[in-house]
Amino acid sequence: MNTSPIFEHIKKHGQVRDAEIAVALGLGLAKVRSSLSDLSARGHISCCNVTRYQDGKPIEEILCRVSGYIPPAAPGRKPT
Incomplete structure (x- = not known):
């Protein structure tokens, strides 16, 4: 697995x-x-x-996350 600071930042945040x-x-x-x-x-x-608009001007950005990661279920009651 990769241990670059960028990958670690994405993994953490x-x-x-x-x-x-x-x-x-x-x-x-x-x-x-x-x-x-x-x-x-x-x-x-x-x-x-993704395109984000700031003060009416479009800003092109890249949105990323770790592949294959599924966050844990939230605590509390589950639907039946």
């Missing part, structure tokens, strides 16, 4: 945007996107392109 990873790890956005495409090609993460 769940679904995150590429810009959030870049800020949190102090890396350039181009380097983060390159690493994300490499991790995705190897099947470690799942990515999708």
Whole structure:
């Protein structure tokens, strides 16, 4: 398995945007996107392109999460 800081950040924080990873790890956005495409090609993460609007301007981003991860069920009553 990969132990890159980007992969570890995604694993720790769940679904995150590429810009959030870049800020949190102090890396350039181009380097983060390159690493994300490499991790995705190897099947470690799942990515999708999203468009977010800030002040009416579209911002293209990559949203990613660890592949095959299913979060545990929430505690409490279950439907019958």
